[in-house]
Amino acid sequence: MLSHLRPRTLRWRVYLLVWALLVLVLVTAAAATLTWLHASDIGAHVRTVFRPAQQSVAELGKSYVDMESGERGFLLTRDESFLQPYVDGQADAARQTQELRRLLTEDPVSLGMLDGVDAAFSRWQSGSAMPEIASARAGGSGATVADLATSKETFDVLRTRTTELQGRISDLTAVGLESATSAQATARTVTITCALVALVLGAATILILRRSLALPLTRLVGQVRRVADGELGARVDPAGPDEVAEVGRAVETMRARTLAEIELTAQKSQQLARLEETDRIARELGDTVIKRLFAIGLNLQSGAARHPGARVLLTRTIADLDQAINRLRGALYGQIVVTESLGIAVQNLVDDLENGLGVVPELVLTGDLDHDLPEWLAVEVPGVLGDALRAVGSANSGGPVEIALSRDDFQVRLRVRAPAHGGGPDQRLVAELLERALLHGGGSEVGHEEERVVIQWWVPV
16 A cells, blocks of 8 residues: 555655755754753853852852851950941842842742741841840940850851752752753754764665666666667566656667567568569469460350350350459469459349340349458359349240349348249259358348249348
8 A cells, every 4th residue: 555655756756855854954953953042041041040149149148157257256345346247248148138039030949948048137137136236335244155055046047048048059050050961962962863864864865766766777778778789579678767667668669669660571571572473473374374264265255156055154154264363363463352343243244144135134233332342242142143043044034134232231132033934933043042141141032023033132241
């Protein structure tokens, strides 16, 4: 079933291969472009979000440490200058927190962790740092050991949450870098795979073109060369794509036509040689056999004139002799025996019978009796007519004789109507007429009309 789906023409096979290569190139370009764009997007996200977020969270942690160090130094020395790192760290922490919220807008988990850091900072600042600073400024004795432990514990929570946020952002950065690397590797894999597929398709193209074009064309050229070298009996096989097969069929047709023309030429040559041999034989026989037969015919014609009673028989013999001479000439010269038409043969017989009957027979010819008839009819019908006249005894009755010969699309029919005599028709001749008709698939019958005998004889054509 799949063989019917294969393209038969070389043109379509090339089209399919070219389209396959184009589709492969487009798929390769699209896949590579998409993967590289994805890798670029991930890289850009890492550069514009995760890297700045890493720096911001690191600065945020540093600001918290600066605030804690400044607060401790002030508590120990009561020197306001030690609070400057606290003040600067507080402003920087607020700025870094705002920057982190902007960078981590699309990451709810990181924002939640940032909220936890901000909450821990608020608890440390409001619960430990600010009360301790206010107490020191008021001249108090300073923070107790328990207060310092609580402040340290609160700040450790802030430091821990800041470290967790920093780890979260570092993990996101590592995942982004890994995704970018994976996308780049995928792009390289797709490119290499498509290149390998292109190589396979190219090799398949070479094999297909070799099977579809090179091999059939080479075979066709070899077969044509054999024919051109004179091996006209070597057949040209029209195989391969439709274009190559069409050329093969054309060459095979020319080869067959050339063989036919050569055979016809050989037949013509043989016929010419036979005609030349016939001419030679005819020249040798012309002065002997044919001339002798002509002389016999002339003698018979002379005898018919001297003996009127035998004129009918002699005339029939002369006609047979002329026919034999014509057949001999045809055999000698290799030509088709030219016989007179059926109508002319019957007219000649009636003319010959006029002298023997003593009356002029009434002859009626109907239909085309001169064309497209078997040659044997021109010989058979005159003989049947003679036998029919003898059967009814027309030569002895002396009465009027009616002869009708007709032809239609199916048969040739002879009808003889003559006066009846006492003995009736000759049954032997009537039986012979029927036998001759049946031999050719026809028939014969005898009837009577007003004291006249009617014999009908017909054969199909």
